[in-house]
Every structure is written in C-alpha cells, then in structure tokens.
Amino acid sequence: xxxxxxxxxxxxxxxxxxxxxxDFHELLAEKAKDCSEETRFLLxxxxxxxxxxxxxxxxxxxxxxxxxxxxxSDGIEHYISDEGFELYQxxxxxxxxxxxxxxxxxxxxxxxxxxxxxxxxxxxxxxxENTAFSHTYISPIEQLLDFPQRQDERVQLEVEIRVxxxxxxxxxxxxxxISKRGIKARLDDETELTLIKGYxxxxxxxxxxxxxxxxxxxxxxxxxxxxxxxxxxxxVHFIREWDEGPKLFNNFIESxxxxxxxxxxxxxxxxxxxxxxxxxxxxxxxxxxSMSLFVNTEKISRPFVQFAxxxxxxxxxxxxxxxxxxxxxxxxxxxxxxxxxxxxxxDSDKSIFIYCFSHTSGGKxxxxxxxxxxxxxxxxxxxxxxxxxSRKASWRVYKIVxxxxxxxxxxxxxxxxxGASRESSQHNRPMVPKLVxxxxxxxxxxxxxxxxxxxxxxxxxQRELEKDKIKLLSVFGHAKNRLPAEIETYKFALLDLRRExxxxxxxxxxxxxxxxxxxxxxxxxxxxxxxxxxxDAIGAxxxxxxxxxxxxxxxxxxxxxxxxxxxxxxxxSDDGYILxxxxxxxxxxxxxxxxxxxxxxxxxxxxxxxxxDNATPGLRQxxxxxxxxxxxxxxVFTSQQKNLHIPIKVATNRPRAAIYSYLYHRMPSEYHNFSxxxxxxxxxxxxxxxxxxxxxxxxxxQSSEVFIFYDSSKIEIEDAVTVKWEHDVxxxxxKYRFIKNAIANGEFFACKITALETQKPITTLYDDELxxxxxxxxxxGSRLEALAWNFSGxxxxxxxxxxxxxxxxxxxx
Numbered sequence: 177x178x179x180x181x182x183x184x185x186x187x188x189x190x191x192x193x194x195x196x197x198x199d200f201h202e203l204l205a206e207k208a209k210d211c212s213e214e215t216r217f218l219l220x221x222x223x224x225x226x227x228x229x230x231x232x233x234x235x236x237x238x239x240x241x242x243x244x245x246x247x248x249s250d251g252i253e254h255y256i257s258d259e260g261f262e263l264y265q266x267x268x269x270x271x272x273x274x275x276x277x278x279x280x281x282x283x284x285x286x287x288x289x290x291x292x293x294x295x296x297x298x299x300x301x302x303x304x305e306n307t308a309f310s311h312t313y314i315s316p317i318e319q320l321l322d323f324p325q326r327q328d329e330r331v332q333l334e335v336e337i338r339v340x341x342x343x344x345x346x347x348x349x350x351x352x353x354i355s356k357r358g359i360k361a362r363l364d365d366e367t368e369l370t371l372i373k374g375y376x377x378x379x380x381x382x383x384x385x386x387x388x389x390x391x392x393x394x395x396x397x398x399x400x401x402x403x404x405x406x407x408x409x410x411x412v413h414f415i416r417e418w419d420e421g422p423k424l425f426n427n428f429i430e431s432x433x434x435x436x437x438x439x440x441x442x443x444x445x446x447x448x449x450x451x452x453x454x455x456x457x458x459x460x461x462x463x464x465x466s467m468s469l470f471v472n473t474e475k476i477s478r479p480f481v482q483f484a485x486x487x488x489x490x491x492x493x494x495x496x497x498x499x500x501x502x503x504x505x506x507x508x509x510x511x512x513x514x515x516x517x518x519x520x521x522x523d524s525d526k527s528i529f530i531y532c533f534s535h536t537s538g539g540k541x542x543x544x545x546x547x548x549x550x551x552x553x554x555x556x557x558x559x560x561x562x563x564x565x566s567r568k569a570s571w572r573v574y575k576i577v578x579x580x581x582x583x584x585x586x587x588x589x590x591x592x593x594x595g596a597s598r599e600s601s602q603h604n605r606p607m608v609p610k611l612v613x614x615x616x617x618x619x620x621x622x623x624x625x626x627x628x629x630x631x632x633x634x635x636x637x638q639r640e641l642e643k644d645k646i647k648l649l650s651v652f653g654h655a656k657n658r659l660p661a662e663i664e665t666y667k668f669a670l671l672d673l674r675r676e677x678x679x680x681x682x683x684x685x686x687x688x689x690x691x692x693x694x695x696x697x698x699x700x701x702x703x704x705x706x707x708x709x710x711x712d713a714i715g716a717x718x719x720x721x722x723x724x725x726x727x728x729x730x731x732x733x734x735x736x737x738x739x740x741x742x743x744x745x746x747x748x749s750d751d752g753y754i755l756x757x758x759x760x761x762x763x764x765x766x767x768x769x770x771x772x773x774x775x776x777x778x779x780x781x782x783x784x785x786x787x788x789d790n791a792t793p794g795l796r797q798x799x800x801x802x803x804x805x806x807x808x809x810x811x812v813f814t815s816q817q818k819n820l821h822i823p824i825k826v827a828t829n830r831p832r833a834a835i836y837s838y839l840y841h842r843m844p845s846e847y848h849n850f851s852x853x854x855x856x857x858x859x860x861x862x863x864x865x866x867x868x869x870x871x872x873x874x875x876x877x878q879s880s881e882v883f884i885f886y887d888s889s890k891i892e893i894e895d896a897v898t899v900k901w902e903h904d905v906x907x908x909x910x911k912y913r914f915i916k917n918a919i920a921n922g923e924f925f926a927c928k929i930t931a932l933e934t935q936k937p938i939t940t941l942y943d944d945e946l947x948x949x950x951x952x953x954x955x956x957g958s959r960l961e962a963l964a965w966n967f968s969g970x971x972x973x974x975x976x977x978x979x980x981x982x983x984x985x986x987x988x989x
Contacts, residue, residue, distance in 0.1 A: 181215060181218045181219055181222060184208075184211075184215075184219060186892070187207055187208070187219070187891075188219065188222055188223055188226065189226075189277070189281070190891055190892060191203060191204060191207070191223050191891075192223050192226035192227050192271075192275075192277045193227070193270040193271045193272075193275075193277070195223050195224055195226075195227035196227065203891065204216070204219065204220065204223070207891060225276060226275060226276050226277035226280060227271070227275055227276070227277060228275060228276050229273060229274065229275060229276075230274050230275055230276045230278065230279050231252065232252075232279060233252050233253055233254050233255075234254040234255070234256055234260070234264070234279055234282050234283060235254070235255045235256075236255060236256050236257055236260050236282070236283070236286055237255050239283070239286040239287060239289075239290050240257050240259075240260065240286055240289075240290075242257040242258065242259065243257065244256055244257050244260070245257075247261060249264075249268075249274065250273075250274050250409060252274065256282070260282055260286060263281065263282050263285060264278065264282050266314060267281045267282065269844050269846070269847060270844065273366070273409075312820075312822055312851075313822070313823060313849065313850045313851035313854045313855065314843070314847050314848070314849050314850070314851070315812065315823035315824060315825055315826045315847065315848055315850060316825060316826070316846060316847055317825075317826055317827075317828060317831045317846050317847065317848060318452075318453060318456050318825045318826065318827045318828075319453075319805075319827075319828070319829055319831070320453055320456060320457045320460060320804040320805065320827050320829070321453055321454070321457055321588060321801060321804045321805055322453060322805075323446055323449045323450040323453055323591055324446045324449070324591070325446070325589050325590070325591055325593075325604075326355070326446055326591070326592070326593045327355075327356075327357055327593050327594075328355035328356045328357055328358070328593050329355060329433070329437060329442055329443075329593055329596055330353040330354060330355040330358075330360070330442065330443040331353060331354065331355075331432070331433060331436045331437055331441045331442055331443060332352070332353050332436070332441050332443060333351050333352075333353055333354040333359075333432070333436075334350055334351060334352065334384075335350065335351050335382055335383075335384030335385055336348070336349075336350055336382075336383050336384035337349055337350065337351055337359075337361060337380050337381065337382055337383065337384065338380070338381045338383055339361075339378050339379075339380050340378060340379040340380070340381070340395065341371060341372075341376070341378055345371065347363060347364075347365070347368045347371060348363070348364045348365070349361045349362055349363040349364055349412070350362055350364070350384075351382075352411065352443075353443040354429065354432070355429075355433075356418050356426075356429055356430075356433070357415055357416055357417070357418055358398075358401065358413060358414060358415040358416065359380075359398070359413075359414050360411050360412070360413055360414075360443075361411065361412050361414065362406065362409060362410075362411055362412070363410075363412065366409050366410060369403060369410055369412070372400055372403060372412055373400060374400055374401075374402060375399055375400060375401075376399065376400045377397065377398070377399050378397075378398050378399070378400060378414065379395040379396070379397060379398075380395065380396050380398050380414065381393060381394065381395050381396070382394075382396070385428075389428055390424065391424065391425060391428060394422065394424070394425065396416065396422070396425055397416060397420060398414035398415060398416045399414065399415055399416065400412065400413075400414060401413040401414060401415045405846070438952070439951040439952025439953075440952045440953070441952075442952055444948065444949050444952065444953065444956075446591050447591045447592060447945045447948060447949055448949060448956070448960065449591070450590075450591035450942065450945055451942045451945050451946055451949065451960050452960065452963065454941050454942040454945075455937070455942070455960075455963055455964045456813060456825060456827055457804045457827075457941075458937060458941060458964070459811075459813065459934050459935070459937075459964075459967060459970060460804065460809075460811050460827055460970075461487065461668050461800055461803065461804065462487050462488070462489075462668055462935050463487065463489055463811075463932050463934065463935060463970050463972075464487065464489065464490065464803075464807070464809055464811070464972065465489050465490050465625065465626070465877060465930050465932075465972055465974075466490060466623050466624060466625040466807070466809045466972075466974070467484060467485065467486055467490045467493050467494075467623070467624040467625075468484070468485045468621060468622070468623060468624075468799070468802075468803040468807060469481045469483065469484045469485075469510070469621070469622040469623075469624060469663070470482055470483040470484075470581070470618045470620075470621060470622075470799065470802070471515060471519065471578075471618065471619060471620040471621075471622060472617045472618060472619075473519065473617065473618075473619040473620070474617035478512060479512065479515040479516065479519060480507075480510070480512075480515070480661055481507065481510045481515070481622065481663050482617070482618065482663065482664060483618070483663065483664050483665075483666065483799055484506070484663045484664070484665045484666070485665075485666050485667075485668060485799050485800065485803055486665060486666070486667050486668070487667065487668050488935075489877060489932065490624075490626075491667070492626070493506070493574075493624060493626055494506060494665065496534075496570075496572065497509075497543070499540075499541045499543075500539055500540050500541050503659065503662075504662065504663065504665070505543060505654070505659060505660055506660075506663060507659075507660025507661055507662070507663055508543055508545060508654040508660050509530060509532075509545060509574070509576075509624075510622070510660075511660075514528070514547060517549075518576065518578035518620070518622070519578060519619070519620055521578075526577070526578050527575055527576060527577045527578070527978070528547050528548060528549065528575075528576050529547065529548045529573060529574065529575055529576075529627075529978065529979050529982070530545050530546070530547050530548075530573070530574045530575075530576065531545065531546050531547075531548075531551070531561065531562060531565055531571075531572075531573055532544065532545040532546075532565070532570075532571070532572040532573075532574065533564075533565040533568040533570045533571050533572070534568075534570040535568075535570075540656065542653060542654070542656065543653070543654045544565070544649060544652045544653050544654070545652060545654070546561055546652045548978070548979075548982055550652075554651070556645075557645065557648055557649065557651070557652075559639045559640060559641075559642075560641065560642050560645045560646065560648070560649065561649055561652060562636045562639055563636065563637065563639040563640065563641040564641055564646055564649065565636075566633050566634075566636035566637045566639075567637055567641075571628065571633055572626060572628050573626070573627050573628045573629075573632065573979065574624055574625065574626055574627065575624075575625045575627050575974065575976065575979065576622055576623065576624050576625075577622070577623045577625075577808050578620055578621070578622055578623075579620065579621050579623070579806055579808060580619065580620055580621075581618055581619055581620055581621050581802060581806055583612075583615040583616060583618055583798075583802070585801070585802065585805050585806075586607065586611075586615055586798035586799070586801050586802050587606065587607050587798075587801075588603070588797065588801045589603055589604045590603035590604055590944065590945065591945055592944070592945060592948055596948060597944050597947070597948055598944075599944040600944060603944070607794065607798070608793065608794065610792060610793070611792060611793065611794045611795060611798060614792045614795055615795075615798060618802075621802065621803070621806045621807070623807055623808055623809060625809075625928075625974050627928050627974060627976050627979060629879065629881055629928065631881065631902055631908075632881070632979075632980075632983055634908075635908050635911075635983050635984070636983065638908070666795070666796050666799060668796070668800060681698055681700060681701045682697055682698055682699065683697070683698050683726065683728045683729055684696075684697060684727050684728045685697070685698060685708060685724050685725060685726050685727060685728075686724070686725040686727055687708065687710060687714065687716075687722055687723070687724055687725075687755075688714075688722060688723040688724075688725075688740065689714040689715060689716045689720065689722045689723075690715075692714040692715060693714070694710050694711050694712040694713075694714050695710075695711045696708045696709060696710045696711060697709055699754075701772060702772070703759075703769050703772045703773050703776070704758060704759055704769070705743070705746070705756070705757050705758040705759055706724075706743075706757050707754065707755070707756050707757070708724075708754070708755050708757065709753060709754050710752075710753045710754070710755065713752035713753055714752075715752070716745050716748055716752070716755055717745065717748065718745055718746065718747060718748055718965075719744070719745060720744075720745045721742050721743065721744055721745070721760060722742075722743055722745060722755070722757070723740040723741065723742060723743075724740070724741050724743050724757070725738065725739045725740055725741070726738040726739075726741070729771075729775075733771070736767055736768075736770070736771040737767060738768070738771065741759075741767075741768045742759075742760040743757035743758060743759055743760060744757065744758045744759075744760050745757060746758050746965060747936050747965060756936065805829065806829060807829060808828075808829060808830055808833070809828075809972060809974065810826065810827070810828040810830075810836065810972065810973040810974075811826070811827045811828070811970055811971070811972050811973075812825075812826045812827075812850065812970070812971040812972075812973070813825045813826070813827070813934075813967050813970055814864075814868065814967065814968045814969045814970070814971060815966060815967065815968055816968035819865070820865060821854070821864055821865045821868050821968050821969060822854070823850045823854060823971075826848050826850075828848075831845070831846075831848070832845070835925065835975040835977065836848070836973070836975070837886065837888065837923070838852070838884055838886040838896070838897045838923075838925060841886075841888065841893050841896050841897060842891065842893070849893055851893060852884075852893060852894075852897040852898075852899045853882065853899055853929075863880070863901050864929070864931065864971060867879070867880060867929065867931035867971075868931045868933070868968060868969035868971070870931075871931045871932050871933050871969060872933040872968075872969065875933065877930050877931065877932045878930070878931045878932075879928060879929060879930045879931070880901060880902055880928075880929050881901075881902045881926060881927070881928055881929070881976070881980075882899055882900065882901050882902070882926070882927050882929060883899075883900045883902075883905065883911065883914055883915065883918075883924070883925075883926050883980070884897065884898070884899050884900075884918075884924070884925040884926065884927065885897070885898040885900075885914070885917070885918035885921070885922055885923075885924060886898075886918075886922055886923045886924075886925060887921065887922035887923075888922070888923070889922075898918075900914055908984075911984065912984050912986075915980065915981070915984055915986055916986060919986065924977065924980075924981075925975065925977050926975070926976045926977045926979070926980035926981075927973050927974065927975055927976060927977075928973075928974045928976050929971060929972070929973055930971070930972040930974070931969055931970070931971050931972075932969060932970050932972070933969055933970075934967040934968075934969060934970050936965065937964035937965060946960060946961060
C-alpha cells in the first residue's frame with residue numbers, strides 16, 4: 177500500500193468486502209469525495225486487489241507463539257492458531273469467499289502484534305479500530321432450539337458427483353456424507369449456487385464410485401432440500417425416496433452403511449448443533465428476567481392468560497402481585513380489553529407499557545395499573561397518576577410484547593434418528609393427544625418485562641402533582657371483590673446437566689486435595705458425580721482432581737473400596753466451600769459407579785429425586801420450548817478473556833427487528849455487532865464488564881439503561897452508532913437533549929441492559945445426544961460439555977424506546 181493512501185486503511189478494509197456490490201462506486205465516491213482523482217484511483221485499485229480471490233495459504237508459525245495447527249479450507253491448507261482462525265472466520269463472513277483481503281487481514285494483524293511486542297512500532301490508539309481489531313465484539317446469532325433432525329444416520333463419503341438440473345444444465349461437486357435418503361455435497365464452483373432451487377428434482381450421477389459398483393453412469397433421482405452454511409463454503413442437501421430405488425443403488429447404500437457405520441465415521445454435525453443450542457436454551461430459560469405467559473383464545477371474545485412460566489429471576493414479578501392472603505393477582509394486568517388490543521395487533525409484535533402501584537390500608541393490599549394508551553385517553557389524570565405512582569415504593573413499569581404462536585412448534589424431537597439410541601425413538605414420537613389438547617387453545621405468547629429503573633422513576637416524580645385529584649385515581653384501581661382468574665404457573669425446575677439423575681443423599685465424606693484434607697457432607701449424588709459442602713476450603717480449583725473417601729458408606733459394604741476415589745472438580749463456589757464433582761475415568765472410578773448404581777437401584781423408593789413434573793405430562797417442557805422459539809427477548813452470552821467480557825453468541829428470534837437495527841449495521845445476516853455497547857470507554861473500564869462482575873460478586877441481577885443515536889447513512893459503525901450509558905448523561909436535561917438531537921438527526925433507541933451470572937448447568941435435556949457424540953468423538957463431547965460451564969455471564973437487552981420517549985414527553989416526535 178502506497179503512503180498516499182495508507183491513511184485510508186480503515187476505509188479500504190471497510191469497502192473491500194463490498195467491491196462486488198451494485199452501489200460500490202457510489203459508496204466510494206461518497207467517502208472519498210474530498211480526495212484527489214489520483215487518490216480515488218489508487219483507492220479503487222487497492223480495494224479491487226483485496227477483493228480478488230486468493231490461492232495463497234496463511235502461515236502464522238513465524239508470527240505467533242501459540243500453537244498453529246494445519247487447517248484445510250476451500251482446498252487450501254493453512255497453518256493457523258486458534259485466535260487466527262477466529263479472525264479468519266470473521267473475515268470470511270465479510271468477504272463471503274477466500275479473498276486477498278482475508279489473507280492480508282490475518283497476516284497483517286499478527287505482524288503488527290509481533291512488531292508491537294518487539295518494540296518496532298509505536299502503539300497508538302487509532303481514530304477508528306480497523307476490522308482486525310473490532311471483530312472481538314461481533315457475535316454470531318443463535319435461534320434457540322433450531323437444529324435439523326435426521327431420519328437416518330449419515331456416514332462420511334467423499335466422491336465426485338454430477339448434478340443434472342436439466343438435460344442441458346450440469347454442475348459438478350463432491351459428496352461429504354450419505355444416508356439412505358439423502359446426501360450432503362459441496363459444489364466445485366460456489367457461484368453456481370444461484371442455479372439451485374429448493375425442492376427442485378435433479379438427477380445425480382456418482383461418477384467417483386468404484387467401477388465394481390456399476391453405478392458410475394446411473395442417474396439417481398433426488399430433490400434439493402436446502403442450502404446451509406458450512407465451515408468454509410455453502411453445502412447443498414439432497415433428499416430422495418428410498419422406495420424409488422433403483423435397487424442396485426439401495427443395495428450399495430445398505431452395504432456401505434453397514435461397513436462404515438462406526439462411531440468415528442458417523443456424521444454428528446446436526447447433533448453437535450442440537451447440543452450447543454440446548455446448552456444456550458438451558459441458560460436462557462433459567463435466567464431470563466422476562467416472564468412468558470400463554471393466552472387461551474378458544475373463545476375469541478373472552479381471551480385469558482392460562483399459563484405462566486417463571487424462574488428464580490423473574491419470579492419477583494409474581495411476588496409483587498401477592499395480596500394479603502398470599503393469592504396471586506397478576507391477572508389484573510391482563511383484562512379482556514387489554515388482551516384484545518394486544519392480540520389484534522400482535523403480528524407486528526405489538527407492545528404496551530403498564531404503570532403500576534399498590535396501596536395498603538387496613539391490612540389489605542389494593543393494586544392500581546394503567547397502560548400508556550389508557551393514560552393518553554384520560555389526559556386529565558395522566559400526570560397525576562404518573563407523578564403520584566412514581567412517589568410510591570411500590571412503583572413498577574412493565575413492558576408486554578405479544579406474538580402469535582404455533583403450538584406445533586412445542587414438539588422437540590431428538591436430533592438423532594429412531595433407533596440411534598434408547599431414548600431417541602421416544603423423543604421422536606409425536607406429542608400425545610392429552611398434551612396436544614392442552615396446547616391447542618393457546619394462540620399468543622406474552623412476554624412481560626419489569627423495566628422499572630430509579631432514574632426513570634425520578635423523572636416521572638418531576639411532573640406536577642395535583643393532590644386534589646389523587647382520589648380520582650380510583651378509576652385505575654382493581655376491585656377486591658372481582659379477583660382475576662388464577663393463572664397456572666410452572667417454574668422451570670433446574671434439571672440436572674449430569675448424565676445420571678441426581679438423588680438427595682447426605683452422608684459424611686473426607687476430601688483430599690494434594691496435602692490438604694477436610695471433612696465434608698454430600699448434598700446430592702448420582703452415578704457420575706456429586707455435590708459436596710466442605711468444612712474447610714482446601715484450595716481446590718476447577719479442573720483439578722480431588723480424592724473423596726466415603727467414610728460412612730464404607731461401613732456398610734466390604735465389596736467396594738470407597739476410599740480416596742478420584743473426582744474431577746467441575747465447579748467451585750466463590751467462597752471455595754461447595755464443589756461440583758464428576759467421576760474420573762479409570763478402574764477405581766468404575767467401582768464407584770457400580771456402587772452407586774447398586775445403592776440407587778436398591779433404595780430408589782427411599783431416595784428423593786431432584787426433579788418434578790406437572791399434571792399434564794410434557795406440558796412444562798412444551799411451554800419451555802415455545803418460549804425459546806418465540807420469545808422476543810435478546811440474550812448475549814459472554815466469555816471472559818483477560819479483563820474483558822466478550823460476546824460469544826447472541827440468542828434472538830428477531831435478528832432483524834427494527835428496534836435492534838443499530839446492532840446489525842452493515843453486518844452479514846448471521847451476525848450482530850456489539851462493539852459500541854461492549855467496548856471499554858468509561859474511566860478505563862468496560863461498562864458491561866462492571867455489570868457482570870457486580871452480578872457475579874453479589875449474586876443478583878445488575879441493570880442499567882443506555883440511550884442510542886443511530887445514523888444508518890454512515891458506513892463506519894463508530895460514526896453510525898453513539899451509545900450513552902446513564903452515567904454518561906447523568907441529568908434529565910442531558911438525557912432530554914440527547915434524545916431530541918437523536919430524533920432530529922437520525923433514529924433514537926433506548927435499551928435496558930440486565931447482566932446476570934450464569935447458573936451452573938444442571939439439565940439432562942441433551943444427555944442422550946451428548947453420549948452419542950462422546951462414543952465416537954470423546955474430545956468433542958468433552959468440549960461441548962465444557963461449553964455449559966464456560967459462560968462468564970449473560971446480558972439481556974430489552975427495548976424501552978417508547979417508554980423513554982413517553983418519560984421525556986417526546987413520543988409524538
């Protein structure tokens with residue numbers, strides 16, 4: 177790159193992935209309008225150079241100290257570190273193919289890092305972070321419980337194929353795996369993907385098969401099932417009807433599958449995806465601060481909320497609505513008129529805000545509530561209500577979002593085909609008629625979020641209070657003699673992550689960690705592990721091996737040696753006194769497992785199982801699945817890297833919702849960019865990180881509000897998105913001015929951010945699939961299991977834009 181355009185490096189890296197787009201020249205002309213003609217020419221040449229396909233490999237072995245492994249992508253082998261591969265994947269997502277800019281971006285980043293380490297260059301903070309640095313805060317999107325199910329097991333098969341789209345249109349490729357009814361393939365020329373049409377019938381010739389098969393020239397009928405994103409390039413899925421043959425091909429498939437169906441060769445890609453999304457769903461469901469409620473519209477004229485799902489976080493919403501008799505009155509929020517208004521407009525994710533307070537008199541609790549539109553209709557009392565209510569300790573503000581449901585999506589089959597394991601056939605059965613009957617009247621999901629925040633409450637208190645009108649607020653009161661119908665509530669029980677069911681058993685043990693020994697008591701046990709509480713902390717750390725002696729149980733048996741049994745530490749409480757342990761894999765631990773199997777089998781009727789169920793079998797899980805697939809709540813999962821909490825995955829069912837447009841500014845459809853929210857900028861600290869650290873320290877959710885100005889016309893995200901945390905605009909005057917300026921010059925958004933520590937995994941939702949993967953790929957199984965333990969926190973984003981506009985009287989603007 178010449179010195180003349182070196183200062184435009186960020187612009188070049190931003191525009192290079194767009195070089196083939198129709199509006200590229202307009203974008204370049206806009207951003208380089210102040211440059212000379214010669215400079216614009218040089219910029220164009222450099223951008224086109226970076227956009228060219230690349231055939232050179234990446235070799236980081238001389239640039240980084242980390243181990244570089246050989247990885248193949250698009251037929252090119254690279255020696256690349258884990259960090260380098262993460263950057264490579266991000267750049268590939270931007271360019272969509274292996275371009276010169278991908279190679280230059282990876283090598284250039286690590287070359288600069290090496291020069292900084294050697295003191296060869298002065299490290300200055302750039303005006304804008306370039307792509308190589310800012311990728312840290314770009315997170316892939318996860319739509320919860322969205323994974324493919326297979327009818328048959330697949331095994332690896334790589335042979336050349338010819339796909340005839342018609343008599344005159346032929347494309348070439350190579351299979352990746354095969355099953356009785358389908359194949360997965362990769363095209364030699366990815367540009368030909370545009371020729372592929374969903375469910376289109378095609379004829380496929382397996383030209384790469386051995387001559388002995390007599391199938392090299394036989395055309396087999398398939399249909400296009402779809403296209404998915406592979407690790408390096410797109411993959412095409414083809415399906416066929418087994419009964420349509422031909423018989424020679426069917427015989428070959430059966431023979432090949434019988435010979436090759438070993439755990440190592442079975443393709444588990446979809447099962448791996450299922451395990452991952454179930455891990456994220458488990459963390460989402462037990463930590464979501466919003467409550468899910470399900471509306472019954474069997475009689476459309478009389479809709480009502482029938483079910484509610486709560487967890488340990490959002491159960492505080494239920495607690496608020498307990499009256500003096502400990503009866504839940506949360507149904508007051510959902511009268512018939514409010515529900516009708518939500519349901520009629522729910523196709524666009526209609527939302528309302530409800531302002532509430534309570535008053536206690538004579539030992540009785542009286543509840544009051546008003547929606548935003550009810551207050552607009554009663555303008556005389558609007559300020560009186562908001563001013564008076566916000567002065568009460570019981571002040572609450574709720575947001576309710578309504579979305580239409582499809583209860584058929586409540587079924588969660590296994591990712592494994594029937595017969596692959598003992599449990600898979602049971603999971604794949606259709607929902608039983610009793611469960612279908614219980615779900616069929618449900619038509620809408622309500623997501624109830626408590627968005628109460630002290631600065632907002634203080635803002636409403638500034639409104640004039642006409643005390644002589646306070647008595648008139650009785651029109652917003654809920655009658656004590658007309659209690660709402662009780663809502664059937666299901667708390668998501670924290671099911672066990674471990675591979676066996678837990679049983680409550682308290683017995684004395686002795687725990688040894690290196691030279692330190694202490695007494696302890698078990699809290700619960702399973703065949704695979706246990707949880708214990710120590711008398712004294714012994715410095716055990718995650719991943720270490722401790723020796724456990726079951727002193728009391730040893731007195732009951734001479735057939736088993738229960739002394740100094742090795743267990744791996746999976747989790748340590750903050751104070752070091754509670755350990756989650758997993759049995760190590762060796763001969764002695766096998767004896768432990770045998771003993772506990774015997775103990776549990778003989779005492780099953782006496783041991784308390786740590787699980788629960790409900791009157792309608794499967795209803796709890798069905799509601800949980802519906803919540804995961806329809807909830808509008810956004811959740812960001814973080815991992816701690818050095819002193820920063822980095823987003824690693826964002827769970828959302830609305831990846832392109834307008835209320836989050838500032839997160840996908842000029843981003844590929846499968847990513848969100850959190851750099852403007854997660855970046856460290858406040859007194860040298862990461863604001864998100866402060867919230868997460870406080871949540872982990874005090875074991876309670878931490879929240880803050882952020883105000884956002886978004887100008888979609890800008891190219892760089894640093895210019896397009898301006899984020900102000902509540903401490904950046906500490907006064908209401910400053911907040912008001914920021915909002916007004918944002919409305920005048922672009923778009924305004926407000927968001928409540930809630931950070932929580934991730935509860936330790938205790939679910940068996942994917943045990944069957946995890947064991948299936950572990951049989952053929954034990955290291956991969958261990959990595960998937962470890963994922964559930966490695967979250968540093970969860971960050972929930974709730975849009976409060978309309979409420980903020982109402983708060984500062986700017987809603988009409």
